[in-house]
Amino acid sequence: MENLNGKKVAILATNGFEEVELTSPKSALEKAGAVTHVIAPESGKIKAWKDGNWSKEIDVDAVLSDVNVDDYHALVLPGGVINPDLLRRDDKAVDFIRSFFKAHKPVAAICHGPQLLIEAEVVEGRKITSFPSIRKDLENAGAHWVDKEVVVDEGLVTSRSPEDLEAFNSKVIEEVAEGKHEEQTV
Numbered sequence: 001m002e003n004l005n006g007k008k009v010a011i012l013a014t015n016g017f018e019e020v021e022l023t024s025p026k027s028a029l030e031k032a033g034a035v036t037h038v039i040a041p042e043s044g045k046i047k048a049w050k051d052g053n054w055s056k057e058i059d060v061d062a063v064l065s066d067v068n069v070d071d072y073h074a075l076v077l078p079g080g081v082i083n084p085d086l087l088r089r090d091d092k093a094v095d096f097i098r099s100f101f102k103a104h105k106p107v108a109a110i111c112h113g114p115q116l117l118i119e120a121e122v123v124e125g126r127k128i129t130s131f132p133s134i135r136k137d138l139e140n141a142g143a144h145w146v147d148k149e150v151v152v153d154e155g156l157v158t159s160r161s162p163e164d165l166e167a168f169n170s171k172v173i174e175e176v177a178e179g180k181h182e183e184q185t186v
Helices: 019-031 082-087 091-102 114-119 132-140 162-178
Strands: 008-012 035-040 045-050 053-059 074-077 107-110 150-153 156-159
Touching (some): 008 019, 008 091, 074 091, 074 162, 114 132
Parallel strands (some): 008 035, 008 074, 107 156
């Protein structure tokens, strides 16, 4: 397993994130030695979604308006249907995501999380996967969509669903350990 000591990873989410798509990568990154921060548009707690219902609340470590790309080595975008739909309407969230691409830093998105990548206008020409229902959206934005459990394209890690978390987490850790990728750009 990679040693991520000294690495800080932002996890951008808001109410309606798919619980395991935040908690599983967060746990895996921390076990590998990284520090993770759950970042949200507002302070306090955000509410998870699990099995078609609201679930537990997770503490927000930092407010979006108080952080920037220089504070972190990588970004993780959990899915859920509600979470990305709310975040893609937030200009600060979209700018924060785009800033990781401009800085050539690893970004990982799972399930419906890639909807945020469409909004940030960073998918054109990129090989990517996602939850099947947003395939056409990604293709229309210029992505090359493939049906695989995990896809890595120059520091961009994507997966389809919670069933892919083991492969997703492994590749996220690998990409964070590798650091910047010059082809990871807007």
